[in-house]
Amino acid sequence: xxxxxxxxGVTMKNPVVLASGTCGFGRELQGYFDxxxxxxxxSKGLTLNERKGNEGIRAxxxxxxxxxxxxxxxxxxxxxxxxxxxxxxGHDVANIVNLGGHSIEDYLExxxxxxxxxxxxxELNISCPNVxxxxxxxxxxxxxxxxxxxxxxxxxxxxxVVKLSPNAExxxxxxxxxxxxxxxxxxLTNTYLGMAIDIERRRPVFDNVYAGLSGPAIRPISLRMxxxxxxxxxxxxxxxxxxxxxRDAVEFIMAGATAVQIGAATFVKxxxxxxxxxxxxxxxxxxxxxxxxxxxGIV
Amino acid sequence: MPKVIxxxxxxxxFWVMRVAQPNEARMGQFCMLRSWDxxxxxxxPVSVFDxxxxxxxxLYKVIGEGTALLSRCREGDAVTTGRVLGNTFPLVSGxxxxxxxxxxxxxxxxxxxxxxxxxxxxxxDLYLGFSDEALLxxxxxxxxxxxxxxxxxxxxxxxxxxxxxxxxxxxxxxxxRVLYEKCRASGTKLYASLEKRMACGFGVCLACSCGTTAxxxxxxxxxxxxxxxxxx
Numbered sequence: 001x002x003x004x005x006x007x008x009g010v011t012m013k014n015p016v017v018l019a020s021g022t023c024g025f026g027r028e029l030q031g032y033f034d035x036x037x038x039x040x041x042x043s044k045g046l047t048l049n050e051r052k053g054n055e056g057i058r059a060x061x062x063x064x065x066x067x068x069x070x071x072x073x074x075x076x077x078x079x080x081x082x083x084x085x086x087x088x089x090g091h092d093v094a095n096i097v098n099l100g101g102h103s104i105e106d107y108l109e110x111x112x113x114x115x116x117x118x119x120x121x122x123e124l125n126i127s128c129p130n131v132x133x134x135x136x137x138x139x140x141x142x143x144x145x146x147x148x149x150x151x152x153x154x155x156x157x158x159x160x161v162v163k164l165s166p167n168a169e170x171x172x173x174x175x176x177x178x179x180x181x182x183x184x185x186x187x188l189t190n191t192y193l194g195m196a197i198d199i200e201r202r203r204p205v206f207d208n209v210y211a212g213l214s215g216p217a218i219r220p221i222s223l224r225m226x227x228x229x230x231x232x233x234x235x236x237x238x239x240x241x242x243x244x245x246x247r248d249a250v251e252f253i254m255a256g257a258t259a260v261q262i263g264a265a266t267f268v269k270x271x272x273x274x275x276x277x278x279x280x281x282x283x284x285x286x287x288x289x290x291x292x293x294x295x296x297g298i299v
Numbered sequence: 300m301p302k303v304i305x306x307x308x309x310x311x312x313f314w315v316m317r318v319a320q321p322n323e324a325r326m327g328q329f330c331m332l333r334s335w336d337x338x339x340x341x342x343x344p345v346s347v348f349d350x351x352x353x354x355x356x357x358l359y360k361v362i363g364e365g366t367a368l369l370s371r372c373r374e375g376d377a378v379t380t381g382r383v384l385g386n387t388f389p390l391v392s393g394x395x396x397x398x399x400x401x402x403x404x405x406x407x408x409x410x411x412x413x414x415x416x417x418x419x420x421x422x423x424d425l426y427l428g429f430s431d432e433a434l435l436x437x438x439x440x441x442x443x444x445x446x447x448x449x450x451x452x453x454x455x456x457x458x459x460x461x462x463x464x465x466x467x468x469x470x471x472x473x474x475x476r477v478l479y480e481k482c483r484a485s486g487t488k489l490y491a492s493l494e495k496r497m498a499c500g501f502g503v504c505l506a507c508s509c510g511t512t513a514x515x516x517x518x519x520x521x522x523x524x525x526x527x528x529x530x531x
Contacts, residue, residue, distance in 0.1 A: 021505075028502035028520065044505075052515055059498045059506035061341050066498060070505045073515060215340050244337070267499035268333075268342060 003281050003292050005039070007236050007258050008159045008184040010120045012039035012094045015253065015292065016277045019240055019261035020045050020098035020123065020163075021070065025084040026091070032270040037277060039259060040094030042187075043080065045125050047099075048106045048113075050076035056207035060196050065217030065242075066264045067194050069206045072100055072128060077110045081117055089118055098163070100125040101138075107152055115157045122158040124149070124183075127165030127190035128212070136193070139165040139174070146177040153182040161238065164188035166218070166225055175229040187238035187261065188229060189222045215264040216242040223255055230256025230297055244272070246279020253280075256297035300377040303334075304354060306370070310432050313402070314370050315348065317356045320380050324350035326410035327388040327492055327524045330380045331500040332357065334372050339365050344497045344519070346405040346469070347383065349412070355380060358405040358435070384500050385523050388490060392418040393464035397443070398426040398478055400454060400470025404434065406492055410467055411442040424463075428454025428474065453477070460487035468492070468527075479531040489527035493518045 003014040017040035023029055026041045035041070053073030060067040075083065077099070088095045097119045101107035107124070114122060126139035126148055138148045145168075153160055162178045164171055166189035175186055191212025196205040205211075222241020230237045239257030243249050244265040252260045265272045284292060304317040324330075324347045331342035343365040349356040361370050372378060388410045395414055397407040404427050411423045425443040427433070429450045440446040447457050455477045460466055466482055468475050469492035482489040495507035495518040507518035511529045516522065 022503060024503045032501075052510070053505065053508060057496060058508070059496050059504065061339060064338055064340060066340055068498070068504070068506065070508075073505050073508055216337070264340065264498070267504050268340065270499075270501060270503075 002290065003277070003284060005258050005292060007094070007238070008121065008161070010094050010159060012259060014039040014277050014280065015257075015259040016249065016273050016280070017042055017094070017096065017238060017259055017261045018266060018273060019263035020125065022263045022266045025080070025088055027087065029270055033274055036092040038093045038273055040096050040120070041088060042096040042123055042261060043084070043088070043098050044074050045072045045098045045100045045128060046074050046077050046080050046110065047072055047101060048077055048110045050074065050079055054208060057205050060205050060211070062194070062196070062213065062215070063217060065213050065215035066267070067196055067206070067211045067213050068191070069208050069211035071208075077113045081113065085117055085119070094120040096121040096123050096161070098123040098125050100128050104148065104151060107148070108155060111152055111156045115155070119158060121161050121185070122156060123161045123163050123187060124152060125163045125190070127163050127167075136165050136167060136190070140168055142168070142170060142174045142177050145174050146181055149178050149181040149183055159184040161185040161187050163190055164229070165190050166222065167193050171225050172228050172232045175233050179233045179235050183235060185236045185238065186229060186233065187240055189218070189225055189241050192218055192221070214242065216244055218242045219248060223251055226252055226257050227255035227299070243276070246276045246283065249276050249280055250283055250295070253292065253296055254299045258296060301380050303372045303374055303376045303378055305374060306372045308370070310434055312361050313358065313434055314361065315356060315358050316369065316372065317354055318378055318380060319353060320355045321353060322350055322355055322383055323352070324355055324383040325387040326413045327406050328383045328385045329500070329523065330355065330357070330383055331497075332369060332378060332380060333365070334376065334378045335368050341365070341498055342379065342381065342500070343369070344500055346492075347409060348405045349409050355383075358402065358408070360402040381500070385519060386521070388467050388492070388524050390414070390417055391465040392421040394422050394462060396424045396426060396458060396460065396463045396466045398428075398454060398458060398466060398468040398470070398474075400428045400474040401430065403470030403492070403494070404439070406469050407467065408439060408442060411439070415442065426454050426458050428470065455481065459485070460489075461485040463487050465490070475527070476531050479527045482527065490524055491527045491530060492523045493525060493530065494523070
């Protein structure tokens with residue numbers, strides 16, 4: 001009770017999760033705070049094989065936001081299992097493993113490897129905008145997303161959370177399709193497809209031309225999508241998008257999110273998640289709320 | 300929060316900020332600085348120019364919105380420095396050259412002081428290159444043995460690495476690459492402090508990841524100082 005939540009059968013001591021791609025595998029943050037205070041950690045996005053990520057400029061600040069084109073630099077599923085998995089499981093947090101892919105075969109092979117290991121939730125990333133093949137392309141069209149989730153749900157032994165793209169043609173329809181195909185939960189949103197131009201050089205800032213926008217700039221739009229989706233499906237939703245304070249987090253919970261993910265804000269203050277956790281708890285106390293579920297989806 | 304002791308404009312675009320901050324900063328390290336609350340979103344990576352146990356100094360160039368806000372700080376204003384981040388220049392001794400370009404001269408000041416203090420027999424020759432106006436020449440001359448300044452042109456033309464035991468550098472990548480070629484030809488060891496865009500500064504965003512002979516490395520936590528042969 002209190003701030004504890006049940007997300008698709010996984011108990012989390014509070015609803016605050018560090019978002020994929022903004023916390024590595026947690027190691028770099030351990031010197032800043034006690035990781036076990038978190039509700040969960042979503043791993044850096046994994047691909048079947050190790051990736052070096054994108055060349056050129058990878059980050060670009062925008063008004064109240066951050067564009068990135070990291071390109072899923074990661075050690076690959078095997079590297080993760082060998083070097084990181086036990087370490088994460090050694091902490092008392094929900095271990096959410098984020099898996100991306102360039103093809104259905106990549107996803108299938110990655111899931112097959114992860115089927116044999118201990119984790120709490122598998123977050124299926126069908127929404128990364130920074131890879132040329134696969135990635136977000138799986139999460140734009142409802143029928144494509146449906147096919148992907150159906151195929152992968154069939155072999156995945158873990159609880160499956162699908163991470164949705166705000167660039168989807170119809171995010172509510174896509175969310176419903178994921179639910180119908182057996183997703184245990186949803187997380188949204190990933191970054192928004194954006195662009196920046198270096199006017200002196202007269203060319204796009206990013207080698208891939210387009211990149212993903214995150215940070216407070218996207219919060220109202222993500223909040224709206226979480227509100228729409230959470231009211232349209234029965235499975236739990238993790239709200240993501242520019243959360244930088246406990247008040248932001250409470251907004252997402254009132255919009256219907258069971259848990260929230262902190263993303264770019266961690267870059268500014270490594271232990272910001274603790275401020276959010278403590279702020280939510282203080283808010284619940286001040287409001288005389290014994291179970292955070294009392295305010296979930298009340299708007 | 301740390302308080303600004305002084306924030307002095309030293310040329311059209313360059314400033315030196317001193318901050319009261321207990322620290323153990325070492326040569327080559329940096330801080331993620333901000334003097335604002337929530338906007339702009341990100342803090343700014345700035346090299347440590349000088350440090351003692353109670354103060355940190357930063358030499359910075361006003362380039363965009365964040366550094367412009369830093370330049371408006373006055374004595375007594377609060378800033379956020381966060382932790383002192385990154386690795387350090389190696390504690391080398393003997394005949395040392397340091398080559399800096401533009402704002403890249405910043406970490407060489409503490410480096411020169413540190414190496415001289417560590418081994419008084421060590422000599423430090425400073426080569427400082429600027430595009431339009433020389434900065435802090437007297438201050439640098441006071442911490443080195445011989446100072447060569449070049450305004451306009453290429454500072455790399457002024458140095459012959461032959462005879463130096465080690466060269467340390469920081470500045471534009473093209474300058475450091477040229478210097479690397481000269482050092483390679485003379486067999487002189489070169490350490491380069493890299494500058495990359497960073498969102499976090501502590502190793503999670505991967506914005507500053509770069510290719511090295513040892514695979515991908517993060518400039519913020521594996522660097523910013525690398526043996527030049529690993530990155531050029």
